[in-house]
Amino acid sequence: MITASKAFARHWLAPLTAPARAALPKAAAAVLLALTSGAWAAKPPTPPTPPVDLSPVPARMQPSPLPDGWEHGAFMEIFVRGYQDSDGDGIGDLRGLIRRLDYLQALGVKGLWLMPIQASADHDHGYATVDYRRIEPQYGTLEDFDTLIREAHRRGIGVVMDYILNHSARQHPLFTAAQSKPDSPWRDWFVWSDAPLKDLQAWTIFDQTPWHLPEGARTRSRYFATFGQDMPDFNMRNPAVVRYHEDSLRFWLNRGLDGYRLDAVPHLIENNARDWNDQPESRVLTGAFTRLIKSYPRRHVVCEATAEPTVYAQPEICGSAFAFGLERAIITAAKGDHEASEAAVAKVASWFTQAPLSMATMLSNHDIFAGQRAWDQFGGDERRYRLAAATYLLLPGTPFIYYGEEIGQAGLTELPGDQPLRAPMSWTAEGGFTRGQPFRPLSPNRASHNAQAQEADPASLLHFYRAMLALRNGQPSLARGSYEAPVAQGQVLAFQREWQGERTLVAINYGETAARLALPVSSEMVLRQLYPAASAVGGRTEGMTGGMSGAASVMSATAVVAPAAATESASASSSMPSSVQADAATSARSARASNSVNNAQLDLMLPPLSVQVYRLR
Numbered sequence: 001m002i003t004a005s006k007a008f009a010r011h012w013l014a015p016l017t018a019p020a021r022a023a024l025p026k027a028a029a030a031v032l033l034a035l036t037s038g039a040w041a042a043k044p045p046t047p048p049t050p051p052v053d054l055s056p057v058p059a060r061m062q063p064s065p066l067p068d069g070w071e072h073g074a075f076m077e078i079f080v081r082g083y084q085d086s087d088g089d090g091i092g093d094l095r096g097l098i099r100r101l102d103y104l105q106a107l108g109v110k111g112l113w114l115m116p117i118q119a120s121a122d123h124d125h126g127y128a129t130v131d132y133r134r135i136e137p138q139y140g141t142l143e144d145f146d147t148l149i150r151e152a153h154r155r156g157i158g159v160v161m162d163y164i165l166n167h168s169a170r171q172h173p174l175f176t177a178a179q180s181k182p183d184s185p186w187r188d189w190f191v192w193s194d195a196p197l198k199d200l201q202a203w204t205i206f207d208q209t210p211w212h213l214p215e216g217a218r219t220r221s222r223y224f225a226t227f228g229q230d231m232p233d234f235n236m237r238n239p240a241v242v243r244y245h246e247d248s249l250r251f252w253l254n255r256g257l258d259g260y261r262l263d264a265v266p267h268l269i270e271n272n273a274r275d276w277n278d279q280p281e282s283r284v285l286t287g288a289f290t291r292l293i294k295s296y297p298r299r300h301v302v303c304e305a306t307a308e309p310t311v312y313a314q315p316e317i318c319g320s321a322f323a324f325g326l327e328r329a330i331i332t333a334a335k336g337d338h339e340a341s342e343a344a345v346a347k348v349a350s351w352f353t354q355a356p357l358s359m360a361t362m363l364s365n366h367d368i369f370a371g372q373r374a375w376d377q378f379g380g381d382e383r384r385y386r387l388a389a390a391t392y393l394l395l396p397g398t399p400f401i402y403y404g405e406e407i408g409q410a411g412l413t414e415l416p417g418d419q420p421l422r423a424p425m426s427w428t429a430e431g432g433f434t435r436g437q438p439f440r441p442l443s444p445n446r447a448s449h450n451a452q453a454q455e456a457d458p459a460s461l462l463h464f465y466r467a468m469l470a471l472r473n474g475q476p477s478l479a480r481g482s483y484e485a486p487v488a489q490g491q492v493l494a495f496q497r498e499w500q501g502e503r504t505l506v507a508i509n510y511g512e513t514a515a516r517l518a519l520p521v522s523s524e525m526v527l528r529q530l531y532p533a534a535s536a537v538g539g540r541t542e543g544m545t546g547g548m549s550g551a552a553s554v555m556s557a558t559a560v561v562a563p564a565a566a567t568e569s570a571s572a573s574s575s576m577p578s579s580v581q582a583d584a585a586t587s588a589r590s591a592r593a594s595n596s597v598n599n600a601q602l603d604l605m606l607p608p609l610s611v612q613v614y615r616l617r
């Protein structure tokens, strides 16, 4: 256990790494030595004043107001700058986000991932941090943050935020100090080399050298920056740097934050020009940060680890990591281009037979390497869009919806890099994001695809997302259950989920033609249709599949099952044969479409481009 006084000494000594210590007058060194050994007779020397708050932050733990397992609910990834402006300056902010919490609650999300909200230098994505303990002034204040946490919790929603361990902004005051004076106490907080550039040529990261001369450099020392010269890497081998991050992580946890999305963790520590990605040291260090965060009750950690996501999802490293690669397979499966789709269906079906069920899933995010916005990838084909959404929202993993995805928001065109992915959220046909001039153009399809219009239309994409989240929130097996009996049959995917005796079956047909799926099941099984809503049986098929049924697919989607009372009695008596009846609702085009259970075989008829979900028991 670290006492306050020892922590103080440790803290002030920490920045004084070898070269700095050597430069200390002997007397001062003696005093410092006395401090570390716990002798407090001498007065502490006046330490250099840090240009930013580096004070230790002891843990202050409170019980979490969130329910057990909250992190298995769906999250929304939110770019605060682009979500809702509250004061007319054209920039989204925390007060604006607070105003939209009711919308998020009604959608059924259980968690928010906020892209960086700490003070940053880039004035866009926020990954160039200048102060780890201050809210980005354009987004609001600490008080706004506290209100956001309180109001989110009141709605049963947890909040995790981005934390950038690997690097700061070039404008971070510690880096500014470090680059201006080689004898700065913070010089060793970053990574330097005095070697001539020709000796550093072996280093190439993302097709460029990671070694950069500081601005106005008077020496030949270069700093190391994995993600370009604007974001210098911290020296994560320096214990003082690690402590600073630990304290800063606790700073937000103490205020009630529910966890972190840890950015770029395979890049924490580099060994040499060849061994710089995903080094064992980075895994160990990431695991230590995760343990700190999870020492607080019910906190969640999700890592961005493109190198080996399944490894980083292991409990000893992050517990969860984004399942990069799965999003492409899901979108390819849903696009339906025959051969590619079949191979992709097989890949999707087998994914969670290999990967930890705790992984984080998505269709796309704020980075262009993860693909365009889903709307653009599907060229506006909403039927296929829905199949992709259903797939990742019903598979294992914690799904992360990218803001605007639930209304089919289109990306921008003709902007560089990944800016097209981060337009303001389309709240109304006019935009509804700001009463001022938005910081970036609005989405081109906002007239038809905005939250207000879709709220009013029960057949909209927004209502489809709500229906999928209602399934997850109503059936624990879909949120946190096992992954069993995966089937990839041509363009049909089926799988089962089980949690504490509740078993669900999901079947998705990505093909343009109806498909029959025969599944072996227990002879005592009782089947209850959860989606499309059983109440729609016998009604028009349009709408039953959430609007996916076009004219070509007017064919019965019905399954069907004994009435609830018969269902109960059947399950109560194992000697009775399954009572599931194929009460085939028929359509003009197909009188044969029906689902049935016979002799331990379940026959499902799947209309084209459809999703069916059943409860089995």
Ligand SMILES: [Ca+2]
Binding pocket: 085, 086, 087, 088, 089, 090, 091, 092, 093, 138
């Ligand atoms: Ca604003």
Ligand SMILES: [Ca+2]
Binding pocket: 166, 226, 233, 234, 267, 268, 269, 270
């Ligand atoms: Ca690094």
